[in-house]
Amino acid sequence: MVANDTARLLMELETIAATLIPDADIVKLKLRFEEVTNNYTVDRKTLEALENDFKDKVDFYLSALRIEGYSEQTLQGNRYDLMSFSEFVNKAVVQVTTSDVRRFLASNPQWAASTVAKKLSTLKAFYKWMTAEEFILHDPTAKIRTPKQEKRLPKAMSPDELEMIRDACQDSRERALVEVFYSTGCRISELAGMKTATIDWQNGSLPVIGKGNKERIVYLNGKAIYQLKKYLVDRQFEEDDCEYLFTTNRRPYRQMTTVAIRNIINKIASRVETSKKVTPHVFRHSMATMAINNGIELGDLQQLLGHSNPSTTLRYIMVSEERKKNAHKRFVQ
Incomplete structure (x- = not known):
């Protein structure tokens, strides 16, 4: 078995040498390899x-x-x-x-x-x-191209659909979640990581940690500030020392997980009669689309959403039907 393993090792070394050093004298290299391996016991891994x-x-x-x-x-x-x-x-x-x-x-x-x-x-x-890191010499994925993907429009809510979602909320935590999602355009993980003490109530802003552990400032509109304060007042009736903005309802109060937040949004959406699937990310799409329709600059929206690549933000301009319609009315006479 050892002899077979040694022979296999020599053959593999010869193949690698021929690939990496095409001008080398393979016969001499093979003799040198044999001299070296004679000093070792070769045992191939199982x-x-x-x-x-x-x-x-x-x-x-x-x-x-x-x-x-x-x-x-x-x-x-x-x-x-x-x-x-x-x-x-x-x-x-x-x-x-x-x-x-x-x-x-x-x-x-x-x-x-x-x-x-x-x-x-x-x-x-x-x-x-x-x-x-030189663990391997050959990348088996190098020749494989990324498959073409169907370009789908972000499923943004209309103003009427957003109002229906608001009306379907049954407590202050649900309503606060909806308003903060929409106002900030945050990803679900960013919202879960928000901390109460970091809110600047005067400026209506707070920091979040986004992709790549990058921090950015997001903003709360009037409705979000009002609903958040109402939710926090309701929390004060209980002994609650959790630092996170959105917490569980049962003791010991702790940070809500992304799964728990997603479940709450699903429950709210289930109370509304609409064919559109409402998810946490739909609020992000809705905020971006509404901002584009109202004339926000691309660079400003990119910063608000925390996109590292402007092309990611650009898709909101490309897919906003309302923006295209208004542009046609304005410029095509």
């Missing part, structure tokens, strides 16, 4: 040992991302996608081929193009890091 390598490398990668300031939600999403891929290929990181990646991406016909693109993006980032 398949089981190679399989465990993937989890270790993923842990290294996620630790690096954590140091760079990525959120725990992003890290957990990356772990899920990478370990799902690991279970599918059942190989060590270094053994994965381009064909393995393509087979994985095509393995579930129910995946939308956006889902495939997200999983591919995760794998590309992982293998790019692995290559840069």
